[in-house]
Amino acid sequence: MASQNMVATVVAAAVSLLVGGIIGHLGTGTDTISSSDKEKISIMEKLVADKWESEEHLNHKIIDMINTDNLRNNLMELAKLPHLAGTERDHQLAHMIRDRFLEAGFDTADLVPYDVLLSRPNRTNPNLVTLEDVEGQIIFSSTYQEKPLHEDDSDPEFIHAFNAFTPAGDVRTEAGRGVVYVNYARVEDFDKLEELNVNVSGCIVIARYGKIFRGNKVLQAQERGAQGIILFSDPRDVALEGVEAQNVYPNTWWLPGSGMQRGTTYMGTGDSLTPGWPSTAQAYRLKVEDVQLPKIPCQPIGYDDARVILKKIGGTPAPSDDWKGGLTGVAYNLGPELQDRYSNYTLRLKTHNVLQIHRSYNVIGTIKGEVEPDRYVLLGNHRDAWGYGASDPSSGTAQMLETARVFGQLISSTGWRPRRTLVFCSWGAEEYGLIGSTEWVEENVNKLQERAVMYLNTDNCASGPAILIPSSPLLWEPVTRIMKMVPGVRDGATLYDEWMANNVAQNRTSPKMDTLGTSSDHAPFAFYCGIPCLNLMFKSIRNKYDITGYPFYHTGYDTFYMMDKHVDPGFRIQQGCGRIASLMLKYFADSLIIPYSLQHLPEAMKDALDTFKESGKRDKLMKICKKYVLLEESLANLTDTITVFVRKVKEKKTQNLDPVSIRAINDQMMKLEQVFILPAGLPGRPTVRHAVFAQSQFDNYAPARFPGISDLLYRIEELDAAERLEKEDEIRKHISDLTIMMERAASFLQDFHLI
Incomplete structure (x- = not known):
């Protein structure tokens, strides 16, 4: 109504x-x-005015207004102290950000509280990994905090190393055996161990960080029967120039031996006690024992400590160089036996993590739109960190505060006001599983699906100089246009030039635009609501350093000094991030016709189906479901429909459109991705509702296209006859769902009066 x-x-x-x-x-x-x-x-x-085109001078003004000194000062304040979710410092920063929004001239700025389940270690009883002899004497004990290497590295409130949501536990091996090195703890790594007859059941496994989300590592270890898991960052991934003092922090950006990556292991998103609903005072909460959390203890350690353990493992040799890391003097044997001279040693993993409900705040600020106040263009960044969080997330927060200042100054100095409402979001408790953003989306899902134009996420503006922009295909062309406007942060004339050069250096024949994984707060908007999203990041140059993420990720060394000295001296990277973010917001807030690139939607879908063909999945699907060809035909029909629609919109833009037609065209484009939202979610994943673009089931960080098909085909050959028949029926139903959604999407773009 x-x-x-x-x-x-x-x-x-x-x-x-x-x-x-x-x-x-x-x-x-x-x-x-x-x-x-x-x-x-x-x-x-x-x-009927197109403010983006008619006020081009303001677009250039924005580029000049993003100030590196402001960014540096913002980051210095944000990263001054640790600010774990739900702590006093986290609350202080929430109030500070709200006040800064109001000082900038925002129409509203509010604290939005949620009471959510979080996990913390015991401050007086730290988690430990120990080696003990047969008499119970401790031969070795791991450290639980980083070694201070710079004057600002130590703070009494800095959290001990732990992996959130893994349980308290005390597990140990037999004397002389029961330890298995499992490489990166991926599915293929455990499969290789089975092939080599290395059984992890009942063992404590030790794995390298990297390649996949840590929660998938814990889940794989648990499902394979391990009783505990130890995680460490290997020098091959985090110290490529050597582990000597002169080659690591504080002298470079590489990780020293005591650096430990904290992080959540929760495989879901949002508050685990209130799935599907906001964790407000009125919410019904599950019992903790009914929540699907990890069942085995887990602990991160530094590579100095990992070396002590790995050197003692004997048994099966590493199957290839891919299994060997960068620790000198370590063979990277698989175990499960220890070497003979350590046959009386026992490995013990003892953790004391505690689950407790804490209050966490989102901060939501708005600049009311002048013409379409009920259409939202959103910018978001989380606020909480595992420590000082200079890069993750404070480089993004520093940018958001500067972007807020710039828009406020535009309003006060020029009288400008956006056509559509701008919404700025500082999320709480992201690090624990995208909790703040998910709760807010669950509370406002109806408004957002009706009114949201686009969500732009800037979790991590600066962990390296190379721009990375996974997004909905509807945003691929717009962000490319904006990149061509923004000066480069290295030696390129524009960010687009630098992006192209990075693609060429990786031997790509065409620029790579990727879809989204679930690595940050865009996930509930994209995968639950079907809202076009973009996750703006600057990361390491892949052809220079072939590493996962960046060396100091989630450690005690993600400090202001690290950022100021090694990652972004001069703050040009964060300036580039702020320029992209500000212009993208204005582009979508002020354009008369919302500048989506609809044609890339079916292109991305076809690429996925072509990949199925190349990998042999299409042949499997055809044997199971002869109607699979109808899915391909419906995609071809959608492609043709979108081609015609885009041509008509271009033609209409040259005419004098009336406001009602403008609104109708925009709504057709804005809500197109929502057609692909499955109300009940993907098979086996009810909170992931986007049927075409979502995260991989086996790596929460990684994107997947048509994820339901891949999920259902996984290891189908290994099922018994009854289970396989049931799975094949699920596949036929899911292909039917996808085909119908393709046809619905084509129908959705018909002339307004047609139903």
Whole structure:
């Protein structure tokens, strides 16, 4: 009813305005036009004006206004102290960000609280990995905090190393055996161990960080029967120039031997006690024992400590160089036996993590749109960190505060106001599993699906100089256009030039635009709501350093000094991030016709189906479901429909469109991805509802296209006859769902009056 009333209001306004315009036109001179009619004409001009095109000078002004000194000062304040989710410092920063939004001239800025389940180590009883002899004497004990290497590295509130949501536990091996090195703890790594007859059941496994999400590592270890898992960052991934003092922090950006990556292991998103619903005072909460959390203890350690353990493992040799890391003097044997001279040693893993409900705040600020206040263009960044969080997330927060200042100054100095409402979001408790953003989306899902134009996420603006922009295909062309406007942060004339050069250096014949994984707060918007999203990051140059992430990720060395000295001296990277973010917001807030690139949607889908063909999955699917060809045909039909629609929109942009037609065209494009939202979610994954673009089931960080098909085909050959028949029926149903959604999407782009 609300949307019907809104459309009726717009239509009535348009008619009134047109009448007013005619009256003015029929007048014999400007003196005969009444002030009322002049006002109507002015309103009509606003309704059909393209502020992005007509106010190009403001776009260039924004580029000049993003100030590196402000960014540096912002980051210095944000990263001054540790700010774990739900702590006093986290709350202080939430209030500070709210106040900064209000100082910038925002129309609203509010703290939005949620009471959510978090996990913390015991401050007085730290988690430990120990080696003990047969008499129980401790031969070796791991450290649980980084060694301070710079004057600002130590703080009494800095959290001990732990992996959130893994349980408290005390497990140990037999004397002389029961330890298995499992490489990166991926599915293929455990499969290789089975092939080599290395059984991890009942063992404590030790794995390298990298390649996949740590929660997938814990889950794989648990499902293979391990009783505990130890994680460490190997020098091959985090110290490529050597582990000597002169080659690591504080002298370079590489990780020293005591650096430990903290992080969540929760495989879901949002508050685990209130799945699908916001964790407000009214919410029903599950019992903790009914929540699917890891069942085995887990602990991160530094590579100095990992060396002590790995050197003692004997048994099966590493199967290839791919299994060998960068620790000198370590063979990277698989175990499960220890070497003979350590046959009386026992490995013990003892953790004391505690689950408790804590309050966490989001900060939501708005700049009200002048013409379409009920259409939202959103920018988000999380605030909480595992420590000082200079790069993750504070480089993004520093940028967001500067972007807020710039828009506020535009309003006060030029009188500019966006066509559509801008929404700035500082999320709480992201590090624990995208909790703040997910709770807010669950609370506002109906509004967002009705009104959200685009969500831009800037979790980590600066962990390296290379721009990385996974996004909905609807945003591929717009962000490319913006990159061509923004000066480079290295030696390129523009960020687009640097992005292209990075692609060429990786031997790509065409620029690579990827879809989204679930690595940050865009996930609930994209995968639960079907809202076009972009995750803006600057990371290491892959052809220079072939590493996962960046060396000091989630460690005690993600400090202001690290950022100021090694990662972004001069703050040009964060300036580039702020320029991209600000211009993307203005582009989508001020363009008359929302500048989506619809044609890339079916292109990305076809690429996925082509990959199925190349990998042999299509042949498997055809044997199971002869109607698979209908999915391909429906995609071809959608491609043709979008081609025609895009051509018509380009033609109409040259005409004098009325406000109602403008609104209708924009709504068709804005809600197109929502057609691919499955209300019940993907098979086996109810909170992941996007049927075409989502995260991989086997790596929460990685993107997947048509993830339901890949999930259902996984190891189908290994099922018994009854289970396989059941799985094949699920596949037929899912292909039917996808085919119907393709046809719905094509129908959705028909002329307005057709149903």
